Amino acid sequence: MGIPRWPVSGTRERELLEEVLTAEQWGGFHAMVGRFEALFAAFQHCKYGVSAMNGTVTLEMALLALGVGPGDEVIVPAISFIATATSVSRVGATPVFIDIDARTFQMDPSRVREAISARTRAIIPVHFGGPMADMDAIMAIATEYGLAVVEDAAHAHGSEWNGRRAGSFGSLSSFSFQNGKVMTAGEGGILLSNDESLADKAREVQNTGRRKGEAFFSHYSLGSNFRITALQCAVLIAQLERLPEQNDLRIRNVKVIREQLADVPGLHFQHVPVAAAVHTNYLLLGWVEGDRGTFHKRLTSEGWPCTPFYPHTLYQNPLYQNQVNCRVMPCPNAEARIGNAFWIPHRALMADSETTLKLAAGLRAAVEP
Ligand SMILES: Cc1ncc(COP(=O)(O)O)c(C=O)c1O
Structure with missing residues:
Protein backbone atom coordinates (compact mmCIF):
# COMPACT_ATOMS: atom_id res chain seq x y z
CA MET A 1 0.00 0.00 0.00
CA LEU A 240 12.61 14.37 18.87
CA GLU A 241 15.63 14.60 16.55
CA ARG A 242 13.52 13.08 13.74
CA LEU A 243 10.33 15.09 14.43
CA PRO A 244 10.97 18.36 12.48
CA GLU A 245 11.59 16.46 9.25
CA GLN A 246 8.48 14.30 9.80
CA ASN A 247 6.32 17.35 10.58
CA ASP A 248 7.56 19.02 7.36
CA LEU A 249 6.81 15.90 5.30
CA ARG A 250 3.25 15.74 6.66
CA ILE A 251 2.71 19.44 5.93
CA ARG A 252 3.82 18.90 2.30
CA ASN A 253 1.70 15.77 1.80
CA VAL A 254 -1.43 17.25 3.38
CA LYS A 255 -1.06 20.30 1.12
CA VAL A 256 -1.14 17.96 -1.90
CA ILE A 257 -4.16 16.02 -0.57
CA ARG A 258 -6.12 19.20 0.18
CA GLU A 259 -5.26 20.70 -3.22
CA GLN A 260 -6.35 17.52 -5.00
CA LEU A 261 -9.68 17.53 -3.17
CA ALA A 262 -10.49 21.24 -3.01
CA ASP A 263 -13.29 20.90 -5.58
CA VAL A 264 -14.96 17.75 -4.20
CA PRO A 265 -18.55 18.44 -3.14
CA GLY A 266 -19.64 17.00 0.21
CA LEU A 267 -16.10 16.52 1.57
CA HIS A 268 -14.67 19.07 4.03
CA PHE A 269 -11.40 19.26 5.92
CA GLN A 270 -10.60 20.89 9.29
CA HIS A 271 -10.22 24.64 8.82
CA VAL A 272 -6.72 25.71 9.87
CA PRO A 273 -6.28 29.46 10.51
CA VAL A 274 -3.12 31.05 9.07
CA ALA A 275 -1.80 31.52 12.63
CA ALA A 276 -1.85 27.71 13.10
CA ALA A 277 -0.47 26.72 9.68
CA VAL A 278 2.64 25.05 11.13
CA HIS A 279 1.44 21.93 12.94
CA THR A 280 1.92 18.20 13.35
CA ASN A 281 -0.95 16.93 11.19
CA TYR A 282 -1.41 14.34 13.92
CA LEU A 283 -4.83 13.67 12.39
CA LEU A 284 -6.16 14.68 8.99
CA LEU A 285 -9.65 15.64 10.18
CA GLY A 286 -12.68 16.10 8.00
CA TRP A 287 -16.40 15.57 7.66
CA VAL A 288 -18.73 14.35 4.93
CA GLU A 289 -22.21 15.50 3.95
CA GLY A 290 -23.33 12.07 2.74
CA ASP A 291 -23.40 8.76 4.58
CA ARG A 292 -20.27 8.49 6.71
CA GLY A 293 -20.71 4.72 7.12
CA THR A 294 -20.43 4.17 3.36
CA PHE A 295 -17.53 6.64 3.08
CA HIS A 296 -15.63 4.85 5.86
CA LYS A 297 -16.34 1.38 4.45
CA ARG A 298 -15.19 2.37 0.96
CA LEU A 299 -11.92 3.81 2.25
CA THR A 300 -11.02 0.99 4.61
CA SER A 301 -11.99 -1.73 2.13
CA GLU A 302 -9.33 -0.23 -0.16
CA GLY A 303 -6.84 -0.52 2.71
CA TRP A 304 -6.70 3.17 3.71
CA PRO A 305 -6.64 3.73 7.49
CA CYS A 306 -9.59 5.86 8.64
CA THR A 307 -11.47 6.21 11.94
CA PRO A 308 -15.12 7.34 11.99
CA PHE A 309 -14.41 9.87 14.76
CA TYR A 310 -15.29 9.41 18.45
CA PRO A 311 -18.56 7.56 19.03
CA HIS A 312 -19.73 10.27 21.44
CA THR A 313 -18.88 13.64 22.92
CA LEU A 314 -17.01 13.43 26.23
CA TYR A 315 -20.15 14.07 28.29
CA GLN A 316 -22.08 11.35 26.43
CA ASN A 317 -19.69 8.72 27.83
CA PRO A 318 -21.36 6.43 30.40
CA LEU A 319 -18.95 7.86 33.00
CA TYR A 320 -20.41 11.36 32.75
CA GLN A 321 -23.99 10.20 32.08
CA ASN A 322 -24.24 8.08 35.20
CA GLN A 323 -21.51 8.47 37.76
CA VAL A 324 -19.40 11.58 37.76
CA ASN A 325 -20.54 15.14 38.21
CA CYS A 326 -20.17 17.59 35.33
CA ARG A 327 -21.83 20.65 33.78
CA VAL A 328 -22.75 20.63 30.08
CA MET A 329 -23.26 23.73 27.95
CA PRO A 330 -25.16 23.37 24.65
CA CYS A 331 -22.85 21.60 22.17
CA PRO A 332 -24.65 21.32 18.79
CA ASN A 333 -21.42 21.41 16.75
CA ALA A 334 -19.76 18.66 18.78
CA GLU A 335 -22.88 16.50 18.50
CA ALA A 336 -23.04 17.04 14.72
CA ARG A 337 -19.39 16.08 14.23
CA ILE A 338 -19.92 12.82 16.16
CA GLY A 339 -22.21 11.80 13.32
CA ASN A 340 -20.28 12.95 10.26
CA ALA A 341 -16.55 13.43 10.98
CA PHE A 342 -13.58 11.15 10.32
CA TRP A 343 -9.81 11.13 10.73
CA ILE A 344 -6.85 9.72 8.85
CA PRO A 345 -3.85 8.94 11.12
CA HIS A 346 -0.49 10.67 10.72
CA ARG A 347 1.38 7.65 9.38
CA ALA A 348 -0.78 7.80 6.25
CA LEU A 349 0.46 11.37 5.75
CA MET A 350 4.10 10.28 5.59
CA ALA A 351 3.86 8.22 2.41
CA ASP A 352 5.76 8.77 -0.86
CA SER A 353 4.21 11.13 -3.43
CA GLU A 354 2.64 8.35 -5.52
CA THR A 355 0.85 6.86 -2.49
CA THR A 356 -0.21 10.33 -1.33
CA LEU A 357 -1.92 10.94 -4.69
CA LYS A 358 -3.57 7.51 -4.46
CA LEU A 359 -4.87 8.36 -0.98
CA ALA A 360 -6.37 11.59 -2.34
CA ALA A 361 -8.00 9.61 -5.16
CA GLY A 362 -9.31 7.11 -2.60
CA LEU A 363 -10.89 9.92 -0.57
CA ARG A 364 -12.47 11.35 -3.72
CA ALA A 365 -13.92 7.98 -4.71
CA ALA A 366 -15.20 7.26 -1.19
CA VAL A 367 -17.32 10.40 -1.08
CA GLU A 368 -18.91 10.00 -4.54
CA PRO A 369 -22.71 9.53 -4.44
C1 LIG B 1 -5.97 15.07 23.67
C2 LIG B 1 -5.34 14.02 24.53
N1 LIG B 1 -5.12 14.29 25.82
C3 LIG B 1 -4.56 13.39 26.65
C4 LIG B 1 -4.17 12.14 26.18
C5 LIG B 1 -3.63 11.16 27.16
O1 LIG B 1 -2.33 10.76 26.89
P1 LIG B 1 -1.81 9.33 27.33
O2 LIG B 1 -2.39 8.31 26.40
O3 LIG B 1 -0.31 9.45 27.18
O4 LIG B 1 -2.20 9.09 28.74
C6 LIG B 1 -4.38 11.82 24.83
C7 LIG B 1 -4.00 10.57 24.19
O5 LIG B 1 -3.78 9.54 24.43
C8 LIG B 1 -4.98 12.78 23.99
O6 LIG B 1 -5.23 12.51 22.70
Whole structure:
Protein backbone atom coordinates (compact mmCIF):
# COMPACT_ATOMS: atom_id res chain seq x y z
CA MET A 1 0.00 0.00 0.00
CA GLY A 2 2.97 2.33 0.54
CA ILE A 3 1.84 3.69 3.92
CA PRO A 4 4.76 3.56 6.36
CA ARG A 5 4.35 1.65 9.62
CA TRP A 6 4.36 3.37 12.98
CA PRO A 7 6.24 3.74 15.29
CA VAL A 8 9.64 4.00 13.63
CA SER A 9 13.07 3.60 15.22
CA GLY A 10 16.69 3.52 14.06
CA THR A 11 20.28 3.28 15.17
CA ARG A 12 19.96 6.53 17.17
CA GLU A 13 17.38 4.99 19.53
CA ARG A 14 19.66 1.96 19.98
CA GLU A 15 22.74 4.11 20.61
CA LEU A 16 20.99 6.18 23.30
CA LEU A 17 19.36 3.11 24.85
CA GLU A 18 22.81 1.54 25.14
CA GLU A 19 23.94 4.56 27.22
CA VAL A 20 21.21 3.74 29.73
CA LEU A 21 21.52 -0.03 29.59
CA THR A 22 25.19 0.11 30.53
CA ALA A 23 24.48 2.37 33.53
CA GLU A 24 23.47 1.32 37.02
CA GLN A 25 20.37 3.52 36.98
CA TRP A 26 17.62 2.85 34.40
CA GLY A 27 14.89 4.82 36.15
CA GLY A 28 13.87 8.42 36.55
CA PHE A 29 17.14 9.49 38.22
CA HIS A 30 19.42 8.81 35.22
CA ALA A 31 20.75 12.01 33.59
CA MET A 32 19.01 11.01 30.32
CA VAL A 33 15.69 12.10 31.89
CA GLY A 34 16.85 15.62 32.67
CA ARG A 35 18.52 15.79 29.26
CA PHE A 36 15.27 14.95 27.48
CA GLU A 37 13.23 17.33 29.66
CA ALA A 38 15.55 20.24 28.82
CA LEU A 39 15.66 19.42 25.08
CA PHE A 40 11.90 19.02 24.70
CA ALA A 41 11.08 22.11 26.80
CA ALA A 42 13.43 24.25 24.68
CA PHE A 43 11.97 22.78 21.47
CA GLN A 44 8.49 23.92 22.57
CA HIS A 45 9.78 27.39 23.62
CA CYS A 46 9.47 26.61 27.35
CA LYS A 47 11.93 26.84 30.23
CA TYR A 48 10.97 23.86 32.40
CA GLY A 49 9.96 20.25 31.73
CA VAL A 50 8.64 17.64 34.18
CA SER A 51 8.33 14.23 32.52
CA ALA A 52 5.93 11.51 33.64
CA MET A 53 4.51 8.09 32.82
CA ASN A 54 1.92 9.36 30.33
CA GLY A 55 -0.11 12.33 29.14
CA THR A 56 -3.02 11.48 31.43
CA VAL A 57 -1.12 11.88 34.70
CA THR A 58 0.60 15.03 33.40
CA LEU A 59 -2.84 16.69 33.14
CA GLU A 60 -3.61 15.62 36.71
CA MET A 61 -0.20 16.87 37.87
CA ALA A 62 -0.91 20.24 36.23
CA LEU A 63 -4.22 20.69 38.04
CA LEU A 64 -2.71 19.57 41.37
CA ALA A 65 0.21 22.00 40.92
CA LEU A 66 -2.33 24.80 40.35
CA GLY A 67 -4.24 23.78 43.48
CA VAL A 68 -7.46 22.98 41.55
CA GLY A 69 -9.74 20.74 43.60
CA PRO A 70 -13.22 20.17 45.05
CA GLY A 71 -15.61 23.09 44.50
CA ASP A 72 -13.71 24.32 41.43
CA GLU A 73 -14.84 24.18 37.80
CA VAL A 74 -12.59 23.69 34.78
CA ILE A 75 -13.74 24.44 31.23
CA VAL A 76 -12.95 21.71 28.68
CA PRO A 77 -14.01 21.09 25.06
CA ALA A 78 -16.76 18.52 24.42
CA ILE A 79 -14.52 16.77 21.87
CA SER A 80 -11.20 15.29 23.03
CA PHE A 81 -9.74 12.12 24.47
CA ILE A 82 -11.34 11.30 27.83
CA ALA A 83 -8.22 12.22 29.86
CA THR A 84 -8.83 15.94 29.23
CA ALA A 85 -12.00 15.66 31.34
CA THR A 86 -11.10 12.87 33.77
CA SER A 87 -8.03 14.80 34.95
CA VAL A 88 -10.46 17.44 36.23
CA SER A 89 -12.75 14.87 37.88
CA ARG A 90 -9.85 12.96 39.42
CA VAL A 91 -8.63 16.03 41.33
CA GLY A 92 -12.20 16.45 42.66
CA ALA A 93 -13.17 19.42 40.46
CA THR A 94 -16.06 19.63 37.97
CA PRO A 95 -15.49 19.60 34.20
CA VAL A 96 -17.67 22.07 32.29
CA PHE A 97 -18.10 20.90 28.70
CA ILE A 98 -18.35 23.54 25.98
CA ASP A 99 -18.89 23.36 22.23
CA ILE A 100 -16.24 23.28 19.54
CA ASP A 101 -16.12 25.47 16.45
CA ALA A 102 -17.70 23.36 13.68
CA ARG A 103 -14.96 24.18 11.15
CA THR A 104 -11.79 24.15 13.26
CA PHE A 105 -12.85 21.37 15.70
CA GLN A 106 -11.23 23.53 18.44
CA MET A 107 -12.74 24.86 21.67
CA ASP A 108 -14.81 27.91 20.66
CA PRO A 109 -13.52 30.93 22.65
CA SER A 110 -16.95 32.64 22.67
CA ARG A 111 -18.38 29.54 24.36
CA VAL A 112 -15.64 29.76 27.02
CA ARG A 113 -16.90 33.17 28.08
CA GLU A 114 -20.51 31.90 28.35
CA ALA A 115 -19.44 28.98 30.58
CA ILE A 116 -17.53 31.01 33.19
CA SER A 117 -19.04 30.95 36.70
CA ALA A 118 -17.89 32.14 40.11
CA ARG A 119 -16.32 28.68 40.58
CA THR A 120 -14.29 28.60 37.36
CA ARG A 121 -10.55 28.17 38.03
CA ALA A 122 -9.04 27.03 34.75
CA ILE A 123 -9.49 26.38 31.02
CA ILE A 124 -8.03 23.36 29.19
CA PRO A 125 -7.81 24.04 25.45
CA VAL A 126 -6.87 20.96 23.38
CA HIS A 127 -4.89 21.56 20.18
CA PHE A 128 -7.11 19.04 18.46
CA GLY A 129 -5.65 17.10 15.55
CA GLY A 130 -2.42 19.14 15.58
CA PRO A 131 -3.38 22.75 14.74
CA MET A 132 -3.45 24.96 17.81
CA ALA A 133 -6.61 26.35 19.37
CA ASP A 134 -7.06 30.14 19.17
CA MET A 135 -4.57 31.03 21.89
CA ASP A 136 -4.92 34.81 21.43
CA ALA A 137 -8.62 34.66 22.27
CA ILE A 138 -8.29 32.04 25.03
CA MET A 139 -5.42 33.81 26.81
CA ALA A 140 -7.27 37.14 26.61
CA ILE A 141 -10.34 35.62 28.34
CA ALA A 142 -8.15 33.88 30.93
CA THR A 143 -6.41 37.17 31.75
CA GLU A 144 -9.71 39.07 31.94
CA TYR A 145 -11.19 36.57 34.44
CA GLY A 146 -7.95 35.58 36.26
CA LEU A 147 -8.12 31.93 35.14
CA ALA A 148 -5.27 29.46 34.68
CA VAL A 149 -4.78 27.85 31.26
CA VAL A 150 -3.51 24.27 30.94
CA GLU A 151 -2.81 23.43 27.29
CA ASP A 152 -3.56 19.82 26.40
CA ALA A 153 -0.90 19.58 23.70
CA ALA A 154 -1.02 15.78 23.30
CA HIS A 155 -1.41 16.27 19.51
CA ALA A 156 0.86 19.29 19.13
CA HIS A 157 4.61 18.41 19.28
CA GLY A 158 6.13 21.25 17.25
CA SER A 159 2.79 22.95 16.44
CA GLU A 160 2.84 26.74 16.39
CA TRP A 161 0.49 29.69 16.86
CA ASN A 162 1.95 32.69 15.00
CA GLY A 163 5.43 31.19 15.30
CA ARG A 164 5.21 30.47 19.03
CA ARG A 165 5.14 26.78 19.95
CA ALA A 166 2.41 24.84 21.72
CA GLY A 167 2.90 24.69 25.44
CA SER A 168 4.43 28.14 25.80
CA PHE A 169 1.11 29.99 26.28
CA GLY A 170 -0.55 28.33 29.28
CA SER A 171 0.53 28.25 32.93
CA LEU A 172 1.34 24.59 32.28
CA SER A 173 1.01 22.35 29.23
CA SER A 174 0.76 18.62 28.79
CA PHE A 175 2.17 16.36 26.04
CA SER A 176 1.73 12.63 25.45
CA PHE A 177 4.25 10.16 24.00
CA GLN A 178 1.81 7.24 23.79
CA ASN A 179 2.33 4.77 20.93
CA GLY A 180 0.21 6.59 18.34
CA LYS A 181 1.58 10.09 18.96
CA VAL A 182 3.97 11.82 16.51
CA MET A 183 6.89 11.02 18.82
CA THR A 184 6.69 8.07 21.13
CA ALA A 185 8.31 5.78 23.65
CA GLY A 186 5.27 3.48 23.74
CA GLU A 187 4.04 5.47 26.75
CA GLY A 188 5.21 8.73 28.28
CA GLY A 189 4.27 12.32 28.96
CA ILE A 190 5.70 15.68 29.92
CA LEU A 191 4.45 18.84 31.55
CA LEU A 192 6.02 22.11 30.41
CA SER A 193 5.98 25.56 31.98
CA ASN A 194 7.71 28.91 31.91
CA ASP A 195 6.90 29.38 35.61
CA GLU A 196 9.59 27.89 37.86
CA SER A 197 7.43 27.64 40.97
CA LEU A 198 4.63 25.80 39.10
CA ALA A 199 7.21 23.44 37.56
CA ASP A 200 8.63 22.79 41.05
CA LYS A 201 5.15 22.04 42.38
CA ALA A 202 4.48 19.65 39.50
CA ARG A 203 7.82 17.93 40.20
CA GLU A 204 6.81 17.54 43.83
CA VAL A 205 3.58 15.79 42.76
CA GLN A 206 5.51 13.58 40.30
CA ASN A 207 8.30 12.69 42.72
CA THR A 208 6.53 11.54 45.92
CA GLY A 209 6.35 14.97 47.53
CA ARG A 210 10.14 15.50 47.50
CA ARG A 211 11.47 19.06 47.26
CA LYS A 212 14.38 20.42 45.23
CA GLY A 213 17.57 20.48 47.30
CA GLU A 214 16.03 18.63 50.26
CA ALA A 215 16.88 15.18 51.65
CA PHE A 216 15.85 12.15 49.58
CA PHE A 217 13.67 10.65 52.32
CA SER A 218 11.96 13.90 53.27
CA HIS A 219 8.49 14.22 51.73
CA TYR A 220 6.68 17.55 52.03
CA SER A 221 3.37 16.98 50.29
CA LEU A 222 1.03 14.22 49.15
CA GLY A 223 2.57 13.31 45.80
CA SER A 224 2.98 9.99 44.05
CA ASN A 225 5.53 8.29 41.84
CA PHE A 226 4.69 9.32 38.27
CA ARG A 227 8.30 9.19 37.02
CA ILE A 228 9.19 8.10 33.48
CA THR A 229 12.17 5.77 32.90
CA ALA A 230 15.52 6.73 31.37
CA LEU A 231 14.94 4.01 28.76
CA GLN A 232 11.90 5.93 27.50
CA CYS A 233 13.79 9.23 27.52
CA ALA A 234 16.60 7.69 25.45
CA VAL A 235 14.04 6.71 22.82
CA LEU A 236 12.34 10.12 23.03
CA ILE A 237 15.56 12.07 22.38
CA ALA A 238 16.00 10.11 19.15
CA GLN A 239 12.33 10.63 18.25
CA LEU A 240 12.61 14.37 18.87
CA GLU A 241 15.63 14.60 16.55
CA ARG A 242 13.52 13.08 13.74
CA LEU A 243 10.33 15.09 14.43
CA PRO A 244 10.97 18.36 12.48
CA GLU A 245 11.59 16.46 9.25
CA GLN A 246 8.48 14.30 9.80
CA ASN A 247 6.32 17.35 10.58
CA ASP A 248 7.56 19.02 7.36
CA LEU A 249 6.81 15.90 5.30
CA ARG A 250 3.25 15.74 6.66
CA ILE A 251 2.71 19.44 5.93
CA ARG A 252 3.82 18.90 2.30
CA ASN A 253 1.70 15.77 1.80
CA VAL A 254 -1.43 17.25 3.38
CA LYS A 255 -1.06 20.30 1.12
CA VAL A 256 -1.14 17.96 -1.90
CA ILE A 257 -4.16 16.02 -0.57
CA ARG A 258 -6.12 19.20 0.18
CA GLU A 259 -5.26 20.70 -3.22
CA GLN A 260 -6.35 17.52 -5.00
CA LEU A 261 -9.68 17.53 -3.17
CA ALA A 262 -10.49 21.24 -3.01
CA ASP A 263 -13.29 20.90 -5.58
CA VAL A 264 -14.96 17.75 -4.20
CA PRO A 265 -18.55 18.44 -3.14
CA GLY A 266 -19.64 17.00 0.21
CA LEU A 267 -16.10 16.52 1.57
CA HIS A 268 -14.67 19.07 4.03
CA PHE A 269 -11.40 19.26 5.92
CA GLN A 270 -10.60 20.89 9.29
CA HIS A 271 -10.22 24.64 8.82
CA VAL A 272 -6.72 25.71 9.87
CA PRO A 273 -6.28 29.46 10.51
CA VAL A 274 -3.12 31.05 9.07
CA ALA A 275 -1.80 31.52 12.63
CA ALA A 276 -1.85 27.71 13.10
CA ALA A 277 -0.47 26.72 9.68
CA VAL A 278 2.64 25.05 11.13
CA HIS A 279 1.44 21.93 12.94
CA THR A 280 1.92 18.20 13.35
CA ASN A 281 -0.95 16.93 11.19
CA TYR A 282 -1.41 14.34 13.92
CA LEU A 283 -4.83 13.67 12.39
CA LEU A 284 -6.16 14.68 8.99
CA LEU A 285 -9.65 15.64 10.18
CA GLY A 286 -12.68 16.10 8.00
CA TRP A 287 -16.40 15.57 7.66
CA VAL A 288 -18.73 14.35 4.93
CA GLU A 289 -22.21 15.50 3.95
CA GLY A 290 -23.33 12.07 2.74
CA ASP A 291 -23.40 8.76 4.58
CA ARG A 292 -20.27 8.49 6.71
CA GLY A 293 -20.71 4.72 7.12
CA THR A 294 -20.43 4.17 3.36
CA PHE A 295 -17.53 6.64 3.08
CA HIS A 296 -15.63 4.85 5.86
CA LYS A 297 -16.34 1.38 4.45
CA ARG A 298 -15.19 2.37 0.96
CA LEU A 299 -11.92 3.81 2.25
CA THR A 300 -11.02 0.99 4.61
CA SER A 301 -11.99 -1.73 2.13
CA GLU A 302 -9.33 -0.23 -0.16
CA GLY A 303 -6.84 -0.52 2.71
CA TRP A 304 -6.70 3.17 3.71
CA PRO A 305 -6.64 3.73 7.49
CA CYS A 306 -9.59 5.86 8.64
CA THR A 307 -11.47 6.21 11.94
CA PRO A 308 -15.12 7.34 11.99
CA PHE A 309 -14.41 9.87 14.76
CA TYR A 310 -15.29 9.41 18.45
CA PRO A 311 -18.56 7.56 19.03
CA HIS A 312 -19.73 10.27 21.44
CA THR A 313 -18.88 13.64 22.92
CA LEU A 314 -17.01 13.43 26.23
CA TYR A 315 -20.15 14.07 28.29
CA GLN A 316 -22.08 11.35 26.43
CA ASN A 317 -19.69 8.72 27.83
CA PRO A 318 -21.36 6.43 30.40
CA LEU A 319 -18.95 7.86 33.00
CA TYR A 320 -20.41 11.36 32.75
CA GLN A 321 -23.99 10.20 32.08
CA ASN A 322 -24.24 8.08 35.20
CA GLN A 323 -21.51 8.47 37.76
CA VAL A 324 -19.40 11.58 37.76
CA ASN A 325 -20.54 15.14 38.21
CA CYS A 326 -20.17 17.59 35.33
CA ARG A 327 -21.83 20.65 33.78
CA VAL A 328 -22.75 20.63 30.08
CA MET A 329 -23.26 23.73 27.95
CA PRO A 330 -25.16 23.37 24.65
CA CYS A 331 -22.85 21.60 22.17
CA PRO A 332 -24.65 21.32 18.79
CA ASN A 333 -21.42 21.41 16.75
CA ALA A 334 -19.76 18.66 18.78
CA GLU A 335 -22.88 16.50 18.50
CA ALA A 336 -23.04 17.04 14.72
CA ARG A 337 -19.39 16.08 14.23
CA ILE A 338 -19.92 12.82 16.16
CA GLY A 339 -22.21 11.80 13.32
CA ASN A 340 -20.28 12.95 10.26
CA ALA A 341 -16.55 13.43 10.98
CA PHE A 342 -13.58 11.15 10.32
CA TRP A 343 -9.81 11.13 10.73
CA ILE A 344 -6.85 9.72 8.85
CA PRO A 345 -3.85 8.94 11.12
CA HIS A 346 -0.49 10.67 10.72
CA ARG A 347 1.38 7.65 9.38
CA ALA A 348 -0.78 7.80 6.25
CA LEU A 349 0.46 11.37 5.75
CA MET A 350 4.10 10.28 5.59
CA ALA A 351 3.86 8.22 2.41
CA ASP A 352 5.76 8.77 -0.86
CA SER A 353 4.21 11.13 -3.43
CA GLU A 354 2.64 8.35 -5.52
CA THR A 355 0.85 6.86 -2.49
CA THR A 356 -0.21 10.33 -1.33
CA LEU A 357 -1.92 10.94 -4.69
CA LYS A 358 -3.57 7.51 -4.46
CA LEU A 359 -4.87 8.36 -0.98
CA ALA A 360 -6.37 11.59 -2.34
CA ALA A 361 -8.00 9.61 -5.16
CA GLY A 362 -9.31 7.11 -2.60
CA LEU A 363 -10.89 9.92 -0.57
CA ARG A 364 -12.47 11.35 -3.72
CA ALA A 365 -13.92 7.98 -4.71
CA ALA A 366 -15.20 7.26 -1.19
CA VAL A 367 -17.32 10.40 -1.08
CA GLU A 368 -18.91 10.00 -4.54
CA PRO A 369 -22.71 9.53 -4.44
C1 LIG B 1 -5.97 15.07 23.67
C2 LIG B 1 -5.34 14.02 24.53
N1 LIG B 1 -5.12 14.29 25.82
C3 LIG B 1 -4.56 13.39 26.65
C4 LIG B 1 -4.17 12.14 26.18
C5 LIG B 1 -3.63 11.16 27.16
O1 LIG B 1 -2.33 10.76 26.89
P1 LIG B 1 -1.81 9.33 27.33
O2 LIG B 1 -2.39 8.31 26.40
O3 LIG B 1 -0.31 9.45 27.18
O4 LIG B 1 -2.20 9.09 28.74
C6 LIG B 1 -4.38 11.82 24.83
C7 LIG B 1 -4.00 10.57 24.19
O5 LIG B 1 -3.78 9.54 24.43
C8 LIG B 1 -4.98 12.78 23.99
O6 LIG B 1 -5.23 12.51 22.70
